[in-house]
Amino acid sequence: MTAxxxxxxxxxxxxxxxxxxxxxxxxxxLFSIMLLLVFGFLFGGAITVPGxxxxxxxxxxxxxxxxxMFGVEGTATAMAGDARKGITDRFRSxxxxxxxxxxxxxxxxxxxxxxxxxxxxxxxxxxxxxITSDPASAVLAVLLLLLFRFAMLWxxxxxxxxxxxxxxxxxxxxxxxxxxxxxxxxxxxxxxxxWLGAIAAWNPLSATATAARSLFGNPTGITEGPLAxxxxxxxxxxxxLLTAVFLPLSARAYRRLRSG
Amino acid sequence: xxxxxxxxxxxxxxxxxxxxxxxxxxxxVIHGLLGPNGAGKTTAVKALATLIDVDGxxxxxxxxxxxxxxxxxxxxxxxxxxxxAVDEILGGxxxxxxxxxxxxxxxxxxxxxxxxxxxxxxxxxAAERAVSTYSGGMRRRLDIAxxxxxxxxxxxxxxxxxxxxxRGRNEVWAAVREVAEAGTTVLLxxxxxxxxxxxxxxxxxxxxxxxxxxxxxxxxxxxxxxDRVTVTIAAGTPLEPVAEQLTAAVGLPATxxxxxxxxxxxVGSGVTALxxxxxxxxxxxxxxxxxxxxxxxxxxxxxTLTATDQEAAR
Numbered sequence: 001m002t003a004x005x006x007x008x009x010x011x012x013x014x015x016x017x018x019x020x021x022x023x024x025x026x027x028x029x030l031f032s033i034m035l036l037l038v039f040g041f042l043f044g045g046a047i048t049v050p051g052x053x054x055x056x057x058x059x060x061x062x063x064x065x066x067x068x069m070f071g072v073e074g075t076a077t078a079m080a081g082d083a084r085k086g087i088t089d090r091f092r093s094x095x096x097x098x099x100x101x102x103x104x105x106x107x108x109x110x111x112x113x114x115x116x117x118x119x120x121x122x123x124x125x126x127x128x129x130x131i132t133s134d135p136a137s138a139v140l141a142v143l144l145l146l147l148f149r150f151a152m153l154w155x156x157x158x159x160x161x162x163x164x165x166x167x168x169x170x171x172x173x174x175x176x177x178x179x180x181x182x183x184x185x186x187x188x189x190x191x192x193x194x195w196l197g198a199i200a201a202w203n204p205l206s207a208t209a210t211a212a213r214s215l216f217g218n219p220t221g222i223t224e225g226p227l228a229x230x231x232x233x234x235x236x237x238x239x240x241l242l243t244a245v246f247l248p249l250s251a252r253a254y255r256r257l258r259s260g
Numbered sequence: 261x262x263x264x265x266x267x268x269x270x271x272x273x274x275x276x277x278x279x280x281x282x283x284x285x286x287x288x289v290i291h292g293l294l295g296p297n298g299a300g301k302t303t304a305v306k307a308l309a310t311l312i313d314v315d316g317x318x319x320x321x322x323x324x325x326x327x328x329x330x331x332x333x334x335x336x337x338x339x340x341x342x343x344x345a346v347d348e349i350l351g352g353x354x355x356x357x358x359x360x361x362x363x364x365x366x367x368x369x370x371x372x373x374x375x376x377x378x379x380x381x382x383x384x385x386a387a388e389r390a391v392s393t394y395s396g397g398m399r400r401r402l403d404i405a406x407x408x409x410x411x412x413x414x415x416x417x418x419x420x421x422x423x424x425x426x427r428g429r430n431e432v433w434a435a436v437r438e439v440a441e442a443g444t445t446v447l448l449x450x451x452x453x454x455x456x457x458x459x460x461x462x463x464x465x466x467x468x469x470x471x472x473x474x475x476x477x478x479x480x481x482x483x484x485x486x487d488r489v490t491v492t493i494a495a496g497t498p499l500e501p502v503a504e505q506l507t508a509a510v511g512l513p514a515t516x517x518x519x520x521x522x523x524x525x526x527v528g529s530g531v532t533a534l535x536x537x538x539x540x541x542x543x544x545x546x547x548x549x550x551x552x553x554x555x556x557x558x559x560x561x562x563x564t565l566t567a568t569d570q571e572a573a574r
Contacts, residue, residue, distance in 0.1 A: 001364050009361045017349045020390060086343035090406075093309050093339040094362050095331055258313050 003097025010091075010104020014078070015111065025112060028074070029119050032067045036060070036120065039186055040127060050190040053219025060124040061141070061212035062185035067116055068149040069180055069205050072156040075109050077169045079160025083257075092257065102157050102250060106150070113149045117142060132217030141215035144235045148208040151239035154246035161253035185209045188221030201227050204238035211235035261320075262287040262445040263308065263414055268317035270303055270469075277303040278314065279469030285462075287413075290436065290446040292460030294453065296566065300469040301449040302342065305416045308447070309339045322413035335363075338407025338415040338444075342422065344399040346391050352402050353378060353387040359406045370409075377405040381435055397428025401435045408439055415439055417448045421455060433459060453562055467566045480561045487530030489537060492522040492550035499523065502546060509540030522550075530555075 018025045036059070044055040082088045082101075091101050131138050159172060182199060183189075184206040189197040200206055201222075211231040213220045222228045263285040270278040277300045285291040295301050306312045308319055310330040319326045322336040346355045353374050360370030378384045381401040391399060400420055407415055417436065421429040436459055440446050450456050456463050457477050465473040465480070473480060493502055503514040503523050510533050514523040527533035530553045541548055 001362070006362055009358060013347065013350070013358050016354060017347075020349050020351075085348075086341045086345035087347065089306075089311060089341055090339065090345035091362070092311055093334060093337065094359075095334040095364070096362055258311065 001096045001100075003099035003103055006094075006096035006100035007103025007107060010100060011107030011111070014104060014108030018112075025115070028112075029116060032063065032070075032116060032120055033123055035066070036063045036123060036127075039063070047187060048191075049219050049221045050188045051219060051221060051223050053221070054128075056124075056128050057130065057218045058188075058213065058221055059186065060120070060129040061216055061218055062209040063124075064117055064120055064145050065148060065205055065209035065212060066180050066183075066185040067120060068113060068145050068208070069152055069185075070176055071109060071113055071116075071149055072152040072159075073169070073172050073176055074112075075105060075153050075156025076160040076172050079105060079157050080164045080166075080169055083161060083164045088257070098254060099251075102254065105157060106153050109153055109156075110146060110149060113146060117145060129218075133215060137215040137217070140232075141212040144208055144211050144215070144232070147236065147239045148204070151204070151242035151246070154243050154250050158246045158250040158253055161250060161257070179203070180205065183209065184221065184227070189227070190221065190223065201225060204242060207231060207234035207238050261285060262323075263291075263319075263321050263447060265304070265308065265319040266317055268304070268307055268319060269315045270300075270307060270312065271315055276469050278307065278317075281317065281466075281470050283464060283471060283474075285414075285445055285447060287445050288440070288443050289461040290440045290448055290459050292456035292463040293447060293449040293466055294451070294456045294463055294562065295449075295466035296451060299466045301466055302418055303469075304466070305339070305418045305447065305449060309337055309416050310334060311339070335410070336413040338404075338409075338412040340400075340403050340407045340415070340417045340420060342418045344396075344403040346399065346402050346406055348392040349390060351388045351390055352383050352394070355391060355402060356406060356409065360409050363410050365409070373409055377408060380438060381405045382431075395428060396424045397431040400424065400428065400432045404432070404435050404439065408442075408444070411442060412444055414445045414447065417446060419449055419451065421450070421452065429455075465562060465565050473561075473565050480565075481556050483561065486526060486528045486556075487533075488524055488554050488556065489527055489530060489533050490522050490524045490550075490552045490554070491537060491541070491548050492520060492552075493546065494549055495521050497546065502544075505544055506537055506540050510536045 040056050040059055044059065047055050049055060049058045088101060159168060183203040184200055189200040189206065192200055206227060210220050210222055210227045211234065214231055220228070226234060261284045263283065265281055265283040268278045268281040269276070281300065281304055293301050293304065303312070307314045308321055308326060310326050310333050321333045324332040326333050350358070356374035356377055357370045360373050361367060365373060378387050381404065383398060383402060383405070386394060386398060391402060394402065420436070421432050424432065436446060436448065448456070448459060460477065462474070462476055463480060464471045491506065493499065499516050499518065499521065503516055506523060507514050510525060510527070512525050512527060514525055516523050525533060534553055
């Protein structure tokens with residue numbers, strides 16, 4: 001059987017999990033909404049956006065990008081769980097292409113992320129966020145967010161296949177916070193000390209967050225540097241680069257199961 | 261032969277998990293692969309089921325080479341690993357339909373096959389429930405059903421009853437017999453001798469990565485001698501003179517056991533010896549407290565074989 005068809009069957013399996021246990025994706029969504037409200041209203045009053053603009057309008061595209069990055073944790077946990085429980089070995093003993101298991105994960109997690117984006121966008125519109133650009137740009141922004149999620153997926157698959165213990169998933173859960181906050185997702189890099197701002201500006205998350213802002217017609221909080229000049233290209237380049245690194249690494253980790 | 265391995269080798273670092281592993285299994289039988297923890301049973305199954313690469317040797321399963329024809333092998337085998345590798349969140353039917361489709365059945369055919377298998381393995385009533393609510397025995401049966409979707413030529417069962425209660429174990433044994441009756445060759449690994457004795461037509465005893473004995477359970481038992489007759493005598497009666505009398509009567513040395521106050525004879529034919537012992541006891545006026553005839557257990561066979569192997573390794 002082709003890997004694509006088997007991948008589709010495994011995508012359905014992962015989607016069926018949500019139908020059986022809807023609280024898992026619902027809690028994920030509630031968490032994202034909570035973060036949005038905490039930063040939008042609790043901290044937001046104390047934050048000013050360089051170059052001007054309303055903070056909620058600045059924040060929402062950043063929260064969209066941040067939630068795409070946090071998805072890496074769910075991907076890694078699911079991959080490691082299947083490997084630990086012997087389900088991955090079971091799939092490996094079936095006459096299906098070797099890319100099937102990863103494709104099933106990709107399909108389900110992208111579907112999950114698309115729903116998450118939709119809910120956050122509707123939630124954002126309810127609390128005063130506005131898209132002020134044209135529809136084509138808005139669609140491109142959503143596609144760039146999903147492209148970023150796609151890159152995060154391969155990082156998650158690599159981690160899940162390589163470090164199967166529960167400790168690895170905990171490490172991912174802890175690490176996504178500093179990596180997520182050391183970016184322009186929540187505050188502009190230009191409000192940070194110079195060296196820290198430079199690191200934040202080079203975070204792939206910042207490229208996607210800033211590109212989404214500019215495509216939605218929202219304040220970017222960036223007035224100079226690569227993020228101001230070539231943000232869309234960076235938001236394409238970073239995920240492509242990350243995928244180019246982690247997709248082969250994931251394939252290698254999957255093949256390595258054969259030596260164990 | 262439906263399953264044939266010659267000289268399989270596999271090392272994990274310095275530890276040889278398979279060290280010249282040979283196996284031949286005829287079609288349609290349950291073959292037991294028996295060995296202590298760490299003997300290499302799981303590694304052997306994984307190699308035969310195309311899950312791991314071996315360092316040397318050849319193996320053919322259902323007529324295909326596991327190294328060069330893995331896809332053909334995978335279409336003809338089912339693998340039941342040590343953990344019940346079914347999806348716990350999904351229901352039993354959902355699991356079987358999913359595996360059916362992954363084996364290439366259409367959705368309609370996969371549903372029909374799932375219903376048939378649920379019936380065959382007694383899971384129809386629990387079909388819609390999440391597998392996480394199943395008992396250990398039910399989970400294992402679902403696991404076996406999932407491996408049985410295409411009626412494979414060879415089904416690998418890696419310690420299928422480890423961790424099950426006696427009831428679950430009996431359920432799984434029934435399922436394994438059901439599978440074998442349908443004509444599937446079963447390679448069953450176990451560390452429980454009674455399990456191999458109950459199910460397997462032939463047993464290979466494995467230790468340190470290779471086979472140290474291979475025969476039917478009956479022959480393996482006979483290899484370490486005949487039947488045992490044990491005579492237990494009242495605690496007040498001295499053992500020594502009785503031992504002498506009985507040894508003279510049956511022509512075999514007695515092994516005395518002071519603690520249980522008994523004498524054990526290793527004999528060729530239990531029934532003949534028993535009659536001679538009873539006559540001798542009768543004529544000397546000794547009334548035994550207990551008189552027992554038993555065949556050697558596979559445990560004794562197993563311990564004897566692995567002990568010999570350890571000596572040979574030294």
